[in-house]
Amino acid sequence: MKALNYSPEHLTSNRRLFWIAAALGVIMMAPVAWIIGLSLKDNAELLKGTEAVFSFPYTLVNYANILESSSVFGWFMNSMIVAVGQTFGVLLLSSLAGYAFARLEFPFRKTLFIIVLFGLAVPEQAVIIARHQMFNWFDLHNTHIGLILPNLSSAFGVFLMTQFFRAIPKEIDEAAMLDNTSTFRIFWKVLLPLTLPAQATLGIFTFLQAWNDYWWPLISATKSDMYTLTIGIASSQTNFAQSEGLGFLGAQAIFASLPVVIVYIFFQRHIVTAVSGGAVK
Amino acid sequence: MAESYRRSRWTNGLFVVPYLSVFLTLLVFPLGWGIWLSLNKVDLFGGERFIGLKNYARVLSDPIFGQAVKNTLIFVGVSVPTLVILGLFLALALNKTTKGSSFLRGLFFASSILSVTIVTLIWRIVFIPNDGLMALIFNYFGWQPIGFLSTTGWSLFSVGVATVWWCIGLPMMLFLAALQQIPKDLYEAAALDNASRWRVLTRITLPSIKSTIMLVAIIQVVMQFQLFGQAQLMTNGGPAGSSRPIVMYIYEIGFLRWDIGMGAAASQILFLIILCAAMLQYWVSTRKEETDA
Amino acid sequence: MKKLLLGTTAVSLLALSSWANANTTIELQRFFGACEAEYGKTTDVSAAVGECGIITTLVNKFEADNPDIDVKVTTVEWPGYDQLNAQLASRSAPDVVSMHYSAMSDYQSRGLLVPLDKLLKDQGIKATDFTDAAISSVTKEGKVYALPFDNWTMLFHVNNNLMKKADLMKADGTPMLPTSRDELFAQGKQFNEATGKPYLVQVLANETATYARIFYTLMMQQDSKFFADPGHIDLSGEDAKAALTLMKNIMDKDLSTKNMDYPAAVSAFANGAGGIAVNGTWLIGSYDAQSKQANNALSDGYSVFPVPQFFKQKDATYADGHGWVVPRGDRSDEKMAAIGKLFKFLYDNDYEWSRTGHLPTVKKVIASDKFKSLPHRSDIAKIATTGQALPAGVLRQFAIQDILGEELGSAVTGNKSIDDALETAQYRINDLLENI
Structure with missing residues (x-):
């Protein structure tokens, strides 16, 4: 045993565990490799049997077909607009509210905060039917706004930002106060920049949630122009042997995931820090 | 000032x-x-009429709702511990600064960024009979094929596999972050005592990240109770409703049978169930801490 | 300079005029699958095969023939009624929607469909142009609510090549099909022993429709009045028990493939995995096309027949059909006229649609030599008279189908007893119908 051995990494982890994890990683990737394989095969060949995946020839025809005629681009844009819009909305509302709950005094502050905390416990399912009716009244279905709005009410962001604003040392804004800065300026110029790590965490969570949202877009975005990627891909899974074929569907799945996967590969480090940031508290 | x-x-x-x-x-x-x-008799296209608690009575006496509750409880009961244990294992195995670990961390988290329809598309094409990856593997070894999406028991299992595959990233990341927070001197002391790895794990590591384990468990319980997309897209709740979760029941009542009054009643019941489950967990965890102290 | 100026004016005038003639857009929502990759660009209807190919090329052709009308197609997951319900609730339903006759009462009874009598009359289409079966299915309270497009039933699609192997061919080159329950099991056993493959290829997984359709057929063959009161199903009799017992025995005696969902069953039969596919009229075109190609399981060996009569009481088979409806909504006269043109076009091309295997709804087409000379049509001609729907007054037929299919499935796979499954199905369906 070398002296180095007391480092936490060496005590919590070892080679054998690593190789088990690596094996799990291979299992994890197998379905993806399978889909990539299918996407590179001609559909007619696959109809005779999918063992064809393991032998030549391979082709890019499925991808060419997507570029030519698929609606994936439109769905992708809708998903982007909704996810980005929702992320900014949540960050803005949660930061404003979190700041006030954490660092300002106003009447009913505590009561209001407790009410908001209660909101944490309300799952989407408990309100979705009523929301669907409400959005009918205001003709908000099949609009981007209609897709963005519901999740802005999530109390999680406010809770998280309140925690982070609380963690900032009191001296910082008190020093700013001596310079007679307005409350809003203190928030905007002094404190908000300090919460950037928290913003990143909340932002990524919100974005992923919006990107993966299923039920609300399923009943709200009912026109094909307004489909998000999630709903669009679902709609094309219909009766697949009869229509597009496994190769085309595989290509669609790969193609639709490509943008987020690329973003993920480039920003992986940031995303990982941000996600882990959520656990520090 | x-x-x-x-x-x-x-x-x-x-x-x-x-x-x-x-x-x-x-x-x-x-x-x-x-x-x-x-509390109303109301369908998608209007017609409100107050009927008191009748919708609740109908939901609670519907055998299909009972089945959906049972399916959901089984699903949560199996998938959450799996996610916690597997996530913890991966975090322990990959808590290193080597290139290989960092690559694998990235890999295990990557599936979380995919949307549910892509996850289910992938897993459907893995599990479908005759043409799926599993069918090919079974065929290669000459095993009796299993109808993963169409056999009672297996269908919910398959939905669970896809779900664990999809969701494993977040628990792993949260555990990794927690592991980084454990003070190094605890391990120094252990090393001086020549403690075994198992002792270090059970006496130092796990107690230090107890609150994170609880956090991960609560997040996952709340998330997995809301199972919907995977089941709807992979098995459509079948066969014979054996993989239909509560949320899918609500959806079907509301949008296939038009009965949004009854759907709303079912969703309030789901709300209560989730609330109870989260509170029970919280209560168990705080009580444990008290007895520990 | 002058030229340039003239040129610019011409171009801008052109641009202006095309703007002034802004196209009318029809939003069309349908099932039948998506096949943009294969058929997205072609207008050659006669070369298309299968439901998806034919409807896609038909719409392309219509757009090409009518440059002032755009048809925007949305493909929904079959049958797409949950999505339509959400759309109707939010007043954003499309202009034209594909709908089963069996689903129409739900929407018509709530005033969610537009009557089409005037629209069809303006295009010179008369009610008497359609077969009685078709027009009566889409007529509610004296008004026509859909353009009837086809009638369909379940059929026995037969792989003659395998039947030959099992010595189940008659001298005239047609397959020997059972005429009773006993023969079904005897021939199934013979087939299985000779080929090592299951006799029947059935859709049994992740679907409820097939179970329900077969069950309805077996009930109708017993002349059962299980919907004597459209607000109430009666599954307590011996007839229901007999029908379900037959379905269960088929599974128990290993007469059928297991665990296959719809796409798997369709391709399994195409790959020669079993002798007889129990599936709908819509596959005739595709399977027939395959049988004309060399070196595949169906080469030169495909035929198709109505579901045999397993019960003595009545030669009957469950039938339904697809129509095109116009959901309630605000539409300009131009748009209604454009929809009228589209319907006339679909009406005129009912023959092309019938190449899928569906029965045409237009009398002229049925009488035409073109249709009669399509392969296999004479073998299944009698479904036009034996086809039978549920009583029109039965609401929520798709929800009923889901419940029934689920419970029948439980019994067939052995998760519930036959009595238990029928009892639960009856309870659930009546609870649904009582609370509409």
Whole structure:
């Protein structure tokens, strides 16, 4: 045993565990490799049997077909607009509210905060039917706004930002106060920049949630122009042997995931820090 | 000056007005409205008529709702421990700064960024009979094929496999973050005592990240109770409703059978169940801490 | 300079005029699958095969023939009624929607469909142009609510090549099919022993429709009045028990493939995995096309027949059909006229649609030599008279189908007893119908 051995990494982890994890990683990737394989095969060949995946020839025809005629681009844009819009909305509302709950005094502050905390416990399912009716009244279905709005009410962001604003040392804004800065300026110029790590965490969570949202877009975005990627891909899974074929569907799945996967590969480090940031508290 | 900053003012409350207005219109009001709907005979195209608790009685006496509750409880009961244990294992195995570990961390988290329809598309094409990856593997070894998506028991299992594959990233990341927070001197002391790895794990590591384990478990319980997309897209709840979760039941009642009054009643019951489950977990965890102390 | 100026004016005038003649857009929502990759660009209807190919090329052709009308197609997951319900509730339903006759009462009874009598009359289409079966299915309270497009039933699609192997061919080159329950099991056993493959290829997984359709057929063959009161199903009799017992025995005696969902069953039969596919009229075109190609399981060996009569009481088979409806909504006269043109076009091309295997709804087409000379049509001609739907007054037929299919499935796979499954199905369906 070398002296180095007391480092936490060496005590919590070892080679054998690593190789088990690596094996799990291979299992994890197998379905993806399978889909990539299918996407590179001609559909007619696959109809005779999918063992064809393991032998030549391979082709890019499925991808060419997507570029030519698929609606994936439109769905992708809708998903982007909704996810980005929702992320900014949540960050803005949660930061404003979190700041006030954490660092300002106003009447009913505590009561209001407790009410908001209660909101944490309300799952989407408990309100979705009523929301669907409400959005009918205001003709908000099949609009981007209609897709963005519901999740802005999530109390999680406010809770998280309140925690982070609380963690900032009191001296910082008190020093700013001596310079007679307005409350809003203190928030905007002094404190908000300090919460950037928290913003990143909340932002990524919100974005992923919006990107993966299923039920609300399923009943709200009912026109094909307004489909998000999630709903669009679902709609094309219909009766697949009869229509597009496994190769085309595989290509669609790969193609639709490509943008987020690329973003993920480039920003992986940031995303990982941000996600882990959520656990520090 | 600093004194006045801390003073209570109405204007300070303006900061919470934007969120509160959204909160009230899109969460509090629909919650109340949903409860009102659940007390009415009302369908997708109108026709409200107050009927008291009759919708609740219908939901609770519906054998299919009972089956959906059972399916959901089984699903949560199996998938959450799996996610916690597997996530913890991966975090322990990959808590290193080597290139290989960092690559694998990235790999295990990567599936979380995919949307549910892509996850289910992938897994459907893995599990489908005859042409799926599993069918090929079984065929190669000459095993009896299994109808993963169409056999009672297996269908919910398959939905669970896809779900664990999809969701494993977050628990792993949260555990990794927690592991990084454990003070190094604890391990130094252990090394001096020549403690075994197992002892270090059970006496130092796990107790230090106890609160994270609880956090991960609560997050996953709340998430997995809301199972819907995977089941709807992979098995459509079948066969014979054996993989139909509560949320899918609500969807079907509301949008296939038009009965949003009954759907609203079922969703209030789901709300209660989730609330109880989360509170029970919280209660168990705090009580444990007390006895530990 | 002058030229340039003239040129610019001409171009801008052109641009202006095309703007002034802004196209009318029809939003069309349908099932039948998506096949943009294969058929997205072609207008050659006669070369298309299968439901998806034919409807896609038909719409392309219509757009090409009518440059002033755009048809925007949305493909929904079959049958797409949950999505339509959400759309109707939010007043954003499309202009034209594909709908089963069996689903129409739900929407018509709530005033969610537009009557089409005037629209069809303006295009010179008369009610008497359609077969009685078709027009009566889409007529509610004296008004026509859909353009009837086809009638369909379940059929026995037969792989003659395998039947030959099992010595189940008659001298005239047609397959020997059972005429009773006993023969079904005897021939199934013979087939299985000779080929090592299951006799029947059935859709049994992740679907409820097939179970329900077969069950309805077996009930109708017993002349059962299980919907004597459209607000109430009666599954307590011996007839229901007999029908379900037959379905269960088929599974228990290993007469059928297991665990296959719809796409798997369709391709399994195409790959020669079993003798007889129990599936709908819509596959005739595709399977027939395959049988004309060399070196595949169906080469030169495909035929198709109505579901045999397993019960003595009545030669009957469950039938339904697809129509095109116009959901309630605000539409300009131009748009209604454009929809009228589209319907006339679909009406005129009912023959092309019938190449899928569906029965045409237009009398002229049925009488035409073109249709009669399509392969296999004479073998299944009698479904036009034996086809039978549920009583029109039965609401929520798709929800009923889901419940029934689920419970029948439980019994067939052995998760519930036959009595238990029928009892639960009856309870659930009646609870649904009582609370509409």
